Amino acid sequence: MSTTHDAAPHESAPSPTIQPADGKLGILIPGMGAVTTTFIAGVEAIRRGMAQPIGSVTQLSTIRLGKRTDNNTPKIKDFVPLAKLEDLVFGGWDIYEANCYESALNAGVLEKTLLDSIKDPLSAIKPMPAVFDKNYVKRIDGPNQKPKGSKMDHAEMLLDDIRNFKERTGASRLAMIWCGSTEVFHRPAACHQTLDAFEEGLRKSDPEISPSQIYAYAALKSGIPYANGAPHLTVDAPALMDMARDRNICIAGKDFKTGQTLMKTLVAPGLKSRMLGVSGWFSTNILGNRDGEVLDDPGSFKSKEESKLSALEMILQPDMYPELYEHIFHKVRIEYYPPRGDAKEGWDNIDIFGWLGYPMQIKINFLCRDSILAAPLVLDIMLFMDLAQRSGMRGVQEWLSFFFKAPMTAPGLYPEHDLFIQLMKLKNTLRWMKGEQLITHLGREYYD
Ligand SMILES: NC(=O)c1ccc[n+]([C@@H]2O[C@H](COP(=O)([O-])OP(=O)(O)OC[C@H]3O[C@@H](n4cnc5c(N)ncnc54)[C@H](O)[C@@H]3O)[C@@H](O)[C@H]2O)c1
Numbered sequence: 001m002s003t004t005h006d007a008a009p010h011e012s013a014p015s016p017t018i019q020p021a022d023g024k025l026g027i028l029i030p031g032m033g034a035v036t037t038t039f040i041a042g043v044e045a046i047r048r049g050m051a052q053p054i055g056s057v058t059q060l061s062t063i064r065l066g067k068r069t070d071n072n073t074p075k076i077k078d079f080v081p082l083a084k085l086e087d088l089v090f091g092g093w094d095i096y097e098a099n100c101y102e103s104a105l106n107a108g109v110l111e112k113t114l115l116d117s118i119k120d121p122l123s124a125i126k127p128m129p130a131v132f133d134k135n136y137v138k139r140i141d142g143p144n145q146k147p148k149g150s151k152m153d154h155a156e157m158l159l160d161d162i163r164n165f166k167e168r169t170g171a172s173r174l175a176m177i178w179c180g181s182t183e184v185f186h187r188p189a190a191c192h193q194t195l196d197a198f199e200e201g202l203r204k205s206d207p208e209i210s211p212s213q214i215y216a217y218a219a220l221k222s223g224i225p226y227a228n229g230a231p232h233l234t235v236d237a238p239a240l241m242d243m244a245r246d247r248n249i250c251i252a253g254k255d256f257k258t259g260q261t262l263m264k265t266l267v268a269p270g271l272k273s274r275m276l277g278v279s280g281w282f283s284t285n286i287l288g289n290r291d292g293e294v295l296d297d298p299g300s301f302k303s304k305e306e307s308k309l310s311a312l313e314m315i316l317q318p319d320m321y322p323e324l325y326e327h328i329f330h331k332v333r334i335e336y337y338p339p340r341g342d343a344k345e346g347w348d349n350i351d352i353f354g355w356l357g358y359p360m361q362i363k364i365n366f367l368c369r370d371s372i373l374a375a376p377l378v379l380d381i382m383l384f385m386d387l388a389q390r391s392g393m394r395g396v397q398e399w400l401s402f403f404f405k406a407p408m409t410a411p412g413l414y415p416e417h418d419l420f421i422q423l424m425k426l427k428n429t430l431r432w433m434k435g436e437q438l439i440t441h442l443g444r445e446y447y448d
Contacts, residue, residue: 023172031180037104055376094127095142158218184299228253231307285346
């Protein structure tokens with residue numbers, strides 16, 4: 001087969017058989033705060049025709065098939081069989097008792113008039129009692145928690161919750177995504193090395209096992225794909241990664257790529273592609289929502305900082321381009337500032353240098369809305385995870401790196417942070433799933 005087409009030969013691995021998206025898809029969410037309620041309220045509004053799914057790749061993006069001259073560019077949702085918005089049902093857990101309507105009002109992201117018009121479906125979503133440990137999220141506490149017991153007891157209670165939710169809603173498939181608070185930074189310990197050690201740790205209530213890992217374990221044990229919207233460890237450890245692979249379940253993470261890091265992964269690849277140097281990048285932002293309050297704790301901030309710092313380093317590759325990036329000074333700050341609520345403001349000062357080393361500066365002032373940026377990601381990640389699961393894929397879904405600040409990869413592989421490479425990978429994965437030609441953008445045939 002010729003390799004001069006910009007539509008390249010088919011990938012050698014055979015395309016999977018994709019099971020149809022019949023029936024309801026239940027989306028289970030630990031943490032029903034700003035992001036979750038903005039996501040659920042948004043889906044409710046969109047399926048009533050009250051708003052457009054702006055920011056959602058699954059709902060709006062197109063995908064080119066074949067050669068540019070073929071003029072064949074369907075929407076992604078018409079190309080691969082995704083669950084429909086009408087078929088989504090929602091459930092979740094939180095340490096606060098507020099239902100989804102009340103919690104959305106507290107979050108202050110969406111207008112009350114909009115929330116009032118969908119009050120009934122939102123009020124019907126009441127958080128199940130949470131598995132919570134104050135050692136992992138220090139700044140908050142709430143009454144809606146599971147009764148005392150070992151960590152294994154809590155995992156079993158979550159298994160019951162999942163079973164009951166499925167029966168109650170009649171969902172044919174489920175998927176879980178963590179939208180709870182960011183837990184404190186921790187590294188994989190002995191109990192995270194094998195599934196046996198992890199289960200022993202659950203029975204002994206090993207302090208190294210965090211609540212998010214108990215949810216993830218319950219999801220994997222129930223055969224449900226699990227994605228992590230926060231930067232903490234959860235499934236990024238051998239025991240749970242192996243469990244996902246061995247049981248043919250999809251996992252993905254970590255940390256939604258929104259706000260300042262989204263900007264970073266837009267700008268940094270551009271500077272690098274033109275071989276412009278960077279000597280410093282200072283990022284700071286203020287936010288006043290509950291997420292900001294939790295991140296005010298040094299342990300939770302450390303999880304976030306690691307995730308934010310890694311993106312730039314991985315994109316710029318200072319080892320490969322020492323003359324451009326060897327001495328870069330990169331600093332990230334987050335300041336909790338209650339008056340701003342969810343309307344975050346971020347400032348970036350980027351010191352760059354060009355031809356002969358002459359210095360220049362770029363300033364970015366992004367007045368963003370955190371949950372407005374994150375909500376469509378929750379939808380896209382869940383729909384794609386469900387698609388991957390129905391396609392027989394398993395383990396880390398690196399093709400979903402596009403959505404994450406600190407993408408999970410196979411052990412030993414460095415993550416790809418460049419948004420545009422990530423998008424190409426995502427679309428080529430969809431083409432591969434459907435047995436279409438991959439697209440290389442070579443395009444020599446147009447000039448022959
Ligand atoms: N909004 C964004 O742009 C963005 C980007 C990247 C990552 N994130 C992450 O997404 C997560 C959610 O953000 P948010 O703005 O909705 O925060 P939020 O504080 O509004 O909501 C988090 C909710 O999780 C609950 N919670 C904490 N621990 C829990 C547990 N063990 N079980 C069940 N519930 C628990 C809290 O009570 C809270 O209601 C955070 O970890 C945040 O860092 C958000």
